[in-house]
Amino acid sequence: MGKAVAAGDGRQAGRPGRPSAVAIAGAGSIGVAWSLVFARAGFGVRLYDPDAARRAAVPAELASRLAALAAEDLLAEPAAGVGARVEVTADLAAAVSGVSYVQECAPEALPVKRELFARLDDLAAADIVLASSSSALTASAIASGLPGAHRCLIAHPGNPPYLLPVVELVPGEQTAARAMDVAENLLRTAGMTPVRLRREIEGFVFNRLQGAVLREAYCLVRDDVIAPEDIDLVMRLGLGRRWSVLGPFETSELNTRGGVDAHAAIMGPAYARMGAQRGQADPWEPELVSRVAAGAQRRFPRSRWEDNVAWRDKALMVLERCWRDRPVLAGPPDRSGGSKR
Numbered sequence: 476m477g478k479a480v481a482a483g484d485g486r487q488a489g490r491p492g493r494p495s496a497v498a499i500a501g502a503g504s505i506g507v508a509w510s511l512v513f514a515r516a517g518f519g520v521r522l523y524d525p526d527a528a529r530r531a532a533v534p535a536e537l538a539s540r541l542a543a544l545a546a547e548d549l550l551a552e553p554a555a556g557v558g559a560r561v562e563v564t565a566d567l568a569a570a571v572s573g574v575s576y577v578q579e580c581a582p583e584a585l586p587v588k589r590e591l592f593a594r595l596d597d598l599a600a601a602d603i604v605l606a607s608s609s610s611a612l613t614a615s616a617i618a619s620g621l622p623g624a625h626r627c628l629i630a631h632p633g634n635p636p637y638l639l640p641v642v643e644l645v646p647g648e649q650t651a652a653r654a655m656d657v658a659e660n661l662l663r664t665a666g667m668t669p670v671r672l673r674r675e676i677e678g679f680v681f682n683r684l685q686g687a688v689l690r691e692a693y694c695l696v697r698d699d700v701i702a703p704e705d706i707d708l709v710m711r712l713g714l715g716r717r718w719s720v721l722g723p724f725e726t727s728e729l730n731t732r733g734g735v736d737a738h739a740a741i742m743g744p745a746y747a748r749m750g751a752q753r754g755q756a757d758p759w760e761p762e763l764v765s766r767v768a769a770g771a772q773r774r775f776p777r778s779r780w781e782d783n784v785a786w787r788d789k790a791l792m793v794l795e796r797c798w799r800d801r802p803v804l805a806g807p808p809d810r811s812g813g814s815k816r
Contacts, residue, residue, distance in 0.1 A: 494518040494664060498570045498599075500591060501580030502529050502563065505608050507536050508635040514560040515550065515637065516665040522563045523570040530563050537561060544637070544778050571599040576661050578630060579607045589615045596623040604654045604661075606630035610682055613675045614647030624649040630658055631679050636667065643679045645672045695752065720790045728771035729784050740812035 494517045499506050502524035510520045510533075524530050541554035550557060564570050571577055578598055579592050588607060595605050596618075605627045607617055616629035628650045633639030644658055660667045672679060678686060692706045701709075719724060727738040743759045750757060774785045798804050 488535060488647055493576040496521060496573065497572045497576045497578065497661075498523065499578050500567065500570070501582075501608075502526075502533050503580060504581070505632070505634060505636075506562045506578075506580035507533060507540070508637055509580060509608070509632070510537065510561045510669065511540055511544075511557070511635075511637040513665050514557045515544075518560065520561045521570040521574060522561055523567050524563070524790060525565060525567075527565070530565060531711070533561075533563050534558075538635075540635075556715075567594060568598050571595065571603070574599070574603065574748050576658070577605045579605065579609075583610055583612065583624060585612055585616060588612060592617055592627065593621060596621045596627075601772070602626065603648065604628065604658050606658055607806040608632060611678045613677065614645060614650060616677060618647055618649070628654055629679065630662065631681060632667075633681060640666065640668045641681070642667045642669050643672060643681055645675050645679050647675055691753070708800075716794055718790070719794065720787060724767050724771045725775060727770070728775050728777075729780070729787050732780065734777050734780070735771050736764060739764045 494513075496519035497513050498521045499509050500523050502510075502522050506522060510522050513520050520686050522533060524533075526615075537558050537599070538554070541550065541558055544550050545554045577595055579588065579591060579595065581587050588609065592605060592607070599605060601623065603626065605618075605623065606632060607614065607627070607629050609617065609629055610631060614627050618624040621627065624647065627647060627650070628648075629643065631643040631645065633641055636642065643663055644655055644662075646655055655671060659671065662669045666726035676683070688710075694704075695706060696702050696703050721729065724735060728734040731738040731741065739759050743764075747758055
């Protein structure tokens with residue numbers, strides 16, 4: 476194990492307010508994307524990859540993504556300054572030396588991640604958090620048997636994380652609470668919005684929700700209910716646009732006067748029948764509905780229901796104006812040079 480140093484919250488000792496260095500293990504698409512997240516927030520980034528061709532491709536990829544962000548006024552400083560914070564290296568020991576956090580971004584293969592985590596656990600200072608970008612593999616599967624399993628966890632982002640700020644923090648069976656706290660604080664410093672899962676589950680939350688939609692979408696196409704391109708239209712122009720403003724529980728709270736409780740009473744039986752058609756029996760029991768309603772009302776108090784609905788409509792109006800004003804939102808150009816809505 477490496478020599479212990481104070482991990483803190485990702486700030487340099489003696490230099491309050493200045494982010495320290497982080498290491499990213501794996502320079503594929505998600506590794507480059509994480510590099511942008513941290514570099515844009517002022518962190519120094521050591522980006523490790525064993526493949527020479529992958530390392531050689533990184534500067535151009537970074538420059539391209541930074542130029543796109545700058546074109547949309549999404550950088551607070553010149554792109555060159557952000558890119559200069561990223562150091563690409565073939566030396567894993569050098570990459571993790573003196574950093575405050577490690578984000579692993581290797582391919583989604585358990586043997587590969589286990590071998591890399593064993594090396595990271597040996598090389599990184601003993602109290603530095605080791606986080607995996609895994610999309611479904613659990614921290615327990617990746618880190619079992621390691622001396623430092625207590626400092627290993629999942630930090631699963633949406634892709635690309637520099638545009639989708641949510642990141643799931645998922646503990647393994649041996650993950651220490653301190654490791655979760657350190658990761659949460661550091662990722663907030665980097666501009667992300669961490670959500671903490673209470674226990675690990677395959678696929679976490681992001682991909683379980685995404686998977687539920689995909690399973691039903693495939694079934695609807697299979698059963699010849701709708702064409703696949705029209706499924707995408709329903710999502711892009713309906714559910715997806717609404718869900719960019721409100722989550723599913725918040726949607727229920729504002730869609731029906733009386734909120735989640737009224738929505739569950741009215742629509743619950745229909746949703747139960749739909750689930751039964753797919754062999755799923757997960758009724759919305761009253762106690763569960765009450766827990767969900769309480770959560771939705773923490774953001775949208777029911778006493779202000781009319782004001783909240785007006786806010787929702789205003790937010791959707793802003794999105795509609797964006798769609799009208801920015802043709803790029805309609806989709807990539809078709810072969811005739813137009814764009815497809």
